[in-house]
Amino acid sequence: MFLGPSNIAGKIETSFLIIVASCVILLALVTITMLVFLYRYNRKRTPVATEIRENLPLEVAWTVLPTVLVIAMFYFGWVDFDYIRNPPPNAMPIHVTARQWSWGFSYENGKQSDDLRVPVGTPVKLIMTSEDVLHCLFIPAYRVKEDCVPGMETHLWFTATETGTYEIFCTEYCGLEHSHMRSQLIAMRESDFNSWYAAKEKAVATPESRGKELLQSKGCLGCHTTDGTKKVGPTFKGLYGRKVTVMTNGKERTVTADDEYIEHSIEDPKADIVKGFPPIMPAIPATDEEMKDIIAYLKTLK
């Protein structure tokens, strides 16, 4: 009946409308009956009360009608639930990693992105997990939502039915920056998606631009800014070469933010905590090559 930007949106809308409409009709019937009875059986009109015992047709009606109604609601709910829970076998798998406080999406060919890109018309199956605490991926426009649980895989599937950009939220309270844990779903025409998907990134990329992309795809920018603003973690702006006051094993000391300090802070963030910031950063896995690119980019943030 209803259509929406995903195959699931319309189904949810339709079920929802059927259930709400049934409830509204029922509310109207009960309210009207009540008002009629208030008027008709008022003490002035009916001074002597009569006792009524047993009324088979009435009893059958008020048993059968609600049963049929509730079973009908269950039917619509069940049919859609079954559909939503079972992705078609040909669905395109995309791995989703949730972490404090960003989303990572990785594709079958190794492509990684911090927004979710999908082709219109192809069923997509999200295989989701979390690196730290409970998160929940919610795409309101698509009417789909599923928890991301550490140590476990959960699934979600949908088919985009029209092109567009939609919000992705985390809807499981996951700490300080929970409300900023957002991303975008970009539904693209199949040809556009294919060229994005096949594009060899970084063919002509510089270490600096690769470093920037790494900070995005590894989720660093969820907590660190590049413009000097303070977020959960210290800003990257002007970091390289600066003197930093850190707490090491509870003792304060001053270090210079050089290559060694930065690599160490990425590999073992809890060793030196920058003074004034909470010790909440997880260790971020990075290869030596990636470290070099990240440092090259940090050097440009004067």
Ligand SMILES: [Cu+2]
């Ligand atoms: Cu979250």
